[in-house]
Amino acid sequence: MADAHERATVLKATATYTSKVAETKASFLDWATGRRQLHQRKWEAIHRLDFHLETFERRATARGARVHWAEDAAQACEIILEICHRTGAQKAVKSKSMITEEIHLNAALEEHGIAVVESDLGEYIAQIRGEPPYHIVTPVMQLTKEEIAATFHEKLGAPRDATAEDLTKTARRVLREVFLAADVGVTGANFLVAETGMIAITENEGNARLVSTLPRVHIAVAGLEKVVPRLEDLAGFLPMLAVSGTGQQLTGYNTLLGGPRQQGETDGPEEMHVILLDNGRTRLLADAEQREALHCIRCGACLNVCPVFKGVGGFSYDTTYQGPIGSVITPHFRGLREWKHLSYASSLCGACSEVCPVHIDLHQHLLRNRRNAVDAGHVGAVEWIAFRFWAWAMRSPFAYELAARAGRIAQRLSRLLGVEGSLLDPARAWTARRAAPTLAPESFREWWRKRKASERKPS
Amino acid sequence: MNSRDAILGRIRAALRAPAPHAPAPALAAELFPPLRADEALPRFAREFAALKGVFHRSPDANDARAWVAGLAARRGFARVAAAPDDLCRDAVSGVPGAQTLEREACGAQLASFDLGVTACDCLVARTGSIVLTAQSGFGRALSVLPPAHLVVARRAQLVGEIREALQLLELRHGKMWPSMATFITGPSRTADIEKILVLGAHGPRELYLLLLDF
Numbered sequence: 001m002a003d004a005h006e007r008a009t010v011l012k013a014t015a016t017y018t019s020k021v022a023e024t025k026a027s028f029l030d031w032a033t034g035r036r037q038l039h040q041r042k043w044e045a046i047h048r049l050d051f052h053l054e055t056f057e058r059r060a061t062a063r064g065a066r067v068h069w070a071e072d073a074a075q076a077c078e079i080i081l082e083i084c085h086r087t088g089a090q091k092a093v094k095s096k097s098m099i100t101e102e103i104h105l106n107a108a109l110e111e112h113g114i115a116v117v118e119s120d121l122g123e124y125i126a127q128i129r130g131e132p133p134y135h136i137v138t139p140v141m142q143l144t145k146e147e148i149a150a151t152f153h154e155k156l157g158a159p160r161d162a163t164a165e166d167l168t169k170t171a172r173r174v175l176r177e178v179f180l181a182a183d184v185g186v187t188g189a190n191f192l193v194a195e196t197g198m199i200a201i202t203e204n205e206g207n208a209r210l211v212s213t214l215p216r217v218h219i220a221v222a223g224l225e226k227v228v229p230r231l232e233d234l235a236g237f238l239p240m241l242a243v244s245g246t247g248q249q250l251t252g253y254n255t256l257l258g259g260p261r262q263q264g265e266t267d268g269p270e271e272m273h274v275i276l277l278d279n280g281r282t283r284l285l286a287d288a289e290q291r292e293a294l295h296c297i298r299c300g301a302c303l304n305v306c307p308v309f310k311g312v313g314g315f316s317y318d319t320t321y322q323g324p325i326g327s328v329i330t331p332h333f334r335g336l337r338e339w340k341h342l343s344y345a346s347s348l349c350g351a352c353s354e355v356c357p358v359h360i361d362l363h364q365h366l367l368r369n370r371r372n373a374v375d376a377g378h379v380g381a382v383e384w385i386a387f388r389f390w391a392w393a394m395r396s397p398f399a400y401e402l403a404a405r406a407g408r409i410a411q412r413l414s415r416l417l418g419v420e421g422s423l424l425d426p427a428r429a430w431t432a433r434r435a436a437p438t439l440a441p442e443s444f445r446e447w448w449r450k451r452k453a454s455e456r457k458p459s
Numbered sequence: 460m461n462s463r464d465a466i467l468g469r470i471r472a473a474l475r476a477p478a479p480h481a482p483a484p485a486l487a488a489e490l491f492p493p494l495r496a497d498e499a500l501p502r503f504a505r506e507f508a509a510l511k512g513v514f515h516r517s518p519d520a521n522d523a524r525a526w527v528a529g530l531a532a533r534r535g536f537a538r539v540a541a542a543p544d545d546l547c548r549d550a551v552s553g554v555p556g557a558q559t560l561e562r563e564a565c566g567a568q569l570a571s572f573d574l575g576v577t578a579c580d581c582l583v584a585r586t587g588s589i590v591l592t593a594q595s596g597f598g599r600a601l602s603v604l605p606p607a608h609l610v611v612a613r614r615a616q617l618v619g620e621i622r623e624a625l626q627l628l629e630l631r632h633g634k635m636w637p638s639m640a641t642f643i644t645g646p647s648r649t650a651d652i653e654k655i656l657v658l659g660a661h662g663p664r665e666l667y668l669l670l671l672d673f
C-alpha cells in the first residue's frame with residue numbers, strides 16, 4: 001500500500017499529466033475516430049500475426065539484421081548472452097524497455113559478468129536505488145526531486161540540494177562515458193514495421209539513439225505483438241502514443257532502425273539483432289475473447305487515470321506491467337491462479353477503457369478474468385460459501401436482516417478485539433488488502449419500521 | 460522443432476478461433492483538421508519555437524552564412540562539424556575552423572564537437588518535427604552526439620503531416636533504405652523527475668533550424 005507521501009507525489013504527477021493530455025488532445029479533429037482507427041490497424045496486425053511476423057523477419061534479414069525467436073524469458077536471455085559471448089562483450093548499455101524487465105535481463109547479464117547500465121534517466125535512478133520501475137512509462141513517478149537528490153548524493157556525490165536540471169546534468173555526464181565504452185546496446189521496440197523490416201523506437205532523451213549508434217552490437221527485444229503491417233500505420237500510432245503517454249504532440253525522437261550499418265554508411269553498429277519474444281503472448285492470443293489485450297502500445301494512460309493504481313502504488317502490483325493493463329495480461333503471462341487477485345483490485349469505473357488509445361475494453365477484461373478464475377475453480381472454499389450464502393440471503397428478507405445484524409455485531413467485536421485485518425479475522429480475504437466499510441448502526445429497513453411506528457403515534 | 464516454428468505454429472492454431480468482434484470496415488478519416496498550404500510555415504515556426512528550438516528563416520545565402528557565423532560566435536561553438544553536403548558546407552563557410560566531415564570522423568569521435576550540422580529529408584509542419592536519415596544526417600551520431608545540432612533545410616522540404624513525411628521517405632528511399640531514419644521533435648528532453656521539463660538529457664540541448672527561403 002502506498003503511504004500518504006508517495007500517494008501525494010503520484011497524484012501531483014498524474015495531475016500534471018492529465019492537464020497536458022487535455023491540451024494536446026484538443027488539437028485532434030476527432031480523437032474517438034483515431035482510437036477506432038488504431039484499434040482496427042492493430043486488429044489487422046494481430047489477426048494475421050504469423051504473416052506479418054514472417055514478412056518482418058524476411059525484410060529485416062534482407063537488410064542484414066538477425067531475427068531470433070524466443071519462447072520465454074530464459075531463452076531470450078540465453079540468446080543475448082550468446083551474442084555477448086561470441087562478440088566478446090563486457091559492457092552493455094540499455095535504453096528504456098519494459099520487456100527487458102519482463103525477462104529479467106539485467107540479472108542474467110550480471111550473473112555472467114557483463115556490466116549493464118540503464119541510460120533512461122528514470123530507469124537509471126531506479127537502477128542505482130536498486131528498485132524496479134514504478135510505472136511502465138514514468139519509472140520513478142513516486143519520488144520527489146529531494147529523494148532523487150539524496151540518492152545521487154549518496155551514490156554519485158552530487159549536492160543534496162540539486163535541482164532537476166542539476167540531476168539531469170549529472171546523469172548525462174556519468175552516462176556519456178557509459179555510452180562510449182559499451183560493447184553492446186540493448187533497446188526495446190515500440191513497433192515492428194513488417195513492410196520495411198524496421199523497428200521503431202519512441203523516446204525523449206536521445207539515449208535510445210545513442211544506444212543504437214555507438215556500441216558495435218545492437219540488440220532489440222520485442223514482444224511479438226508489436227508488429228504493424230505498414231510504415232504508414234505509424235502516422236496514427238506515433239502521435240496517439242505521444243498524446244496518451246506524456247501529453248506531447250509527438251515524442252522527442254521517433255526512430256526507425258533497419259539493420260546494422262549499411263554499405264556506404266559512416267557509423268552505426270556492425271551487428272543488429274531482433275529478438276521476438278513469446279513468453280505467454282500466444283496463450284493470450286489463443287483466448288479469442290481477450291486477444292485484443294495484445295493491441296496495447298504501453299502508453300501508460302490507463303495507469304495514470306486508475307484510482308486503484310493511484311491508491312496502492314506501482315510497487316504493490318509486483319508485476320512488470322502495472323495498472324489495469326497489467327492486471328489484464330499478467331494472469332495470461334504468469335498464471336491465473338496466482339495473479340487473479342489483480343483483477344479484483346478494480347473499482348470497475350471504466351476510466352481505463354475510456355482513455356485507452358487503441359480502444360481496449362480493459363474493465364470488461366478484468367471482469368472476464370474474474371469469471372475465468374471462478375470457472376477454473378481458483379476461488380477459495382470460504383469465498384465460494386460466502387457468495388452462495390450472499391445469494392440466498394439476498395433473496396430472503398428475513399435472512400438478510402438477520403445477517404446484517406450479525407455482521408454489525410461481528411464487526412464491532414472484531415474491531416474491539418483488534419482482530420480486523422489480522423490472521424484471526426474470518427473476513428481476512430477481504431480485509432487483508434482493503435479497509436472494510438463500517439456497517440451502518442441501523443439498517444434502512446429498521447429505520448423505516450421505526451419511522452412508520454412513530455408516524456402512527458399521534459404527537 | 461525449433462522455437463520459430465513452434466511459436467508460428469501456436470500463432471496459427473490460436474488464430475483458428477475467430478475473435479468475437481471483427482472491426483468495422485477501414486476508416487480513412489483524417490486525425491487532424493486540414494492545414495492550408497499558407498498555414499504550414501507559420502505552424503512549423505510556432506511549433507518548433509514552442510518545443511524550445513530556435514528557428515531562422517533566411518531570404519538569401521549571405522544572410523544564412525552570417526546567421527550561422529553569428530550563432531557560433533555568440534554561443535562559443537569552437538568545434539563545428541558539418542556533413543559533407545552542399546547546403547551544410549555553404550552554411551558554415553563563415554565559421555572559423557568549421558570542419559566538413561569525411562567518412563573517418565564519424566561515430567564516437569564526434570563526442571568532442573560543440574555543434575553538428577546536417578541536412579534533413581523534410582520538415583513536418585503539424586508537429587514542428589525534423590525528419591532525417593543516416594543519409595541526410597550523415598550517419599547516426601552527428602545529429603545526436605554533439606550538444607548542439609543545426610539543421611539546414613530548404614523551404615520546399617516542408618510538408619504538412621506525419622503521413623506525408625512517411626510517404627516521402629518511402630518514395631525517396633523505398634528501394635534502398637538507410638539503416639536509420641528519425642523524427643526529431645525539439646531538443647533532447649526529459650521530465651522523469653517530478654514531471655519537470657529539462658532539456659539536453661542525452662542528446663542535443665540546443666536545436667537550430669536554418670530555413671533557406673530563396
Ligand code: SF4
Nearest residue numbers: 296297299300302356
Ligand atoms: S492498455 Fe491502452 S491505455 Fe493501457 S497502456 Fe495499453 S494502450 Fe495504453
